[in-house]
Amino acid sequence: MNIVILGAGYAGLRTALNLDHQLREHGKDDAVTLIDQNSYHQLIQKIHVTATSGVHGSEAIYNLGQILSSRQINFVQGRVRTIAPLDREVLLEDGRSLPYDRLVIALGSETAYYNVPGAREHSLPLRTYTEATTLRDHLVAQFSAAAALSDPKQQRIMLTTAIVGGGCTGCELAGELAAWVSSLSKETGAPRSEVRIALLDRNKLLLKQFGPWATREAERVLDQHGVSVYLSTAIEAVEPHMLRVSGGRVLRAGTIVWVAGIRAPSIIADAGLPVNSAGRATVDHYLRVSGQDAIFALGDCAAIPAGADGSVLPSTASYAMRQGEYLAETIFAEIVGRMTRSYEPMKLGELVSLGPDNGVGNPLGMPIIGQPVLILKKGIEQYYRSSITAP
């Protein structure tokens, strides 16, 4: 069988590694091809640190060639342009076409702008390693330029960072940025007293999936570190260095970061596959795309039922990874003609850092705050790093 996996992120890489392991262990020669636009695997959960005080190179990205060197996985670097389910093939932007018997879609997500005028053009996203380094370079440039100005009002605008979106990414970035700005001011000569960080969200709560206790804790910690939180504040338009917000107010900021939401890549809907309102492929309890025998979807780009109420699983690396483990097992079972079990998500909870010394989380449903969050996060990260580099 010829299995093609699109995307070498948390879900796709895990599917490929585990499937390869099982095939080799059982002496099978089925072909596994992994396609990604990048030559590296990104540790997305570290990119808010890459965007600020700096986690670079091998700490935030892994060379896929090295990870896969001892495997029988065929890695293809290329950008997927089209999926053609009727022809059972995938077309890459450079014109190559790859046929498949089974296709795994693990293309992750893109930033969602919700048609807010100017949002795409005048803000910086934070979803990939390159976006993180672009944001960091921009912040350094803003601070350096502010140092050369003499008007405090102009300096304050230049040194204001507005983060749109009070979910995990927004809160993690705000916390990390707040911890970094003092040393950045020193390094660049920018006046620390004019630095402002604003975190805005249209909802009444930060981290709304956790509930009010987490909002209170996140607000307390971020406020202590000088982040101004504006809730129930909808962004109506984004202009160069300016946000127009509900109530006719404006906020001027040298840096505007848009982390207000994500959606699945349009490739999935363009292929005629069934998707939900966020463009995520709808799948059954075996992660098979509805109505498709040969196509699976998982991770951020799949709408995986979370329960009887019609909700879908959250977009997290821990879910994506476990779905990859499950799917490798399912495809292998199909290859050897074994029965497959359905996918049962394990609700492990989430952990969110609020700067280098604080955080909130609900591992296994238990609310925790502070250092324990960071200790757990570190442990999970180390486990993940060793799981992808183990031969």
Ligand SMILES: Cc1cc2nc3c(=O)[nH]c(=O)nc-3n(C[C@H](O)[C@H](O)[C@H](O)COP(=O)(O)OP(=O)(O)OC[C@H]3O[C@@H](n4cnc5c(N)ncnc54)[C@H](O)[C@@H]3O)c2cc1C
């Ligand atoms: C700042 C930040 C912090 C986060 N922190 C955490 C955390 O602490 N814990 C946690 O559980 N989750 C965290 N998440 C969420 C987590 O990163 C995602 O849920 C996870 O990456 C989803 O995995 P995935 O495999 O579906 O997609 P991804 O990991 O995004 O992988 C998708 C892959 O597809 C590739 N790709 C996309 N389009 C194409 C194309 N057209 N052609 C070829 N290749 C393509 C990409 O290059 C990428 O390698 C965080 C997210 C962000 C943005």
